[in-house]
Amino acid sequence: xxxxxxxxxxxxxxxxxxxxxxxxxxxxxxxxxxxxxxxxxxxxxxxxxxxxxxxxxxxxxxxxxxxxxxxxxxxxxxxxxxxxxxxxxxxxxxxxxxxxxxxxxxxxxxxxxxxxxxxxxxxxxx
Numbered sequence: 742x743x744x745x746x747x748x749x750x751x752x753x754x755x756x757x758x759x760x761x762x763x764x765x766x767x768x769x770x771x772x773x774x775x776x777x778x779x780x781x782x783x784x785x786x787x788x789x790x791x792x793x794x795x796x797x798x799x800x801x802x803x804x805x806x807x808x809x810x811x812x813x814x815x816x817x818x819x820x821x822x823x824x825x826x827x828x829x830x831x832x833x834x835x836x837x838x839x840x841x842x843x844x845x846x847x848x849x850x851x852x853x854x855x856x857x858x859x860x861x862x863x864x865x866x867x
Contacts, residue, residue: 746778746798746806750791752818753783760787763811778803784818791826792833799834806839813846 763781771779782794
């Protein structure tokens with residue numbers, strides 16, 4: 742059996758409470774995908790970083806890992822940092838097949854969900 746993993750990659754913050762919505766998101770995904778290991782990782786200020794998250798999944802036997810950048814918009818990190826990270830992960834884990842998604846904020850279904858949520862907060866008809 743192939744172990745699949747998802748790594749949610751968030752920016753990070755010096756405020757440890759900042760991670761709470763990402764942990765909540767990971768828990769919701771894990772409930773929906775019980776055969777997939779879901780981990781949260783951060784670019785800076787919080788642990789684990791993406792390398793530690795992927796190392797843990799690989800040591801647990803993951804052969805397919807999807808990295809989901811949980812960013813609202815593409816920018817310097819997606820254009821500059823993510824390709825470097827992807828290359829390093831592929832070199833360090835040659836037996837793992839990686840897939841990187843676009844930043845989550847560019848997904849049509851995410852944009853639609855945010856529009857519905859904002860409309861609902863304004864008592865609008867969504």
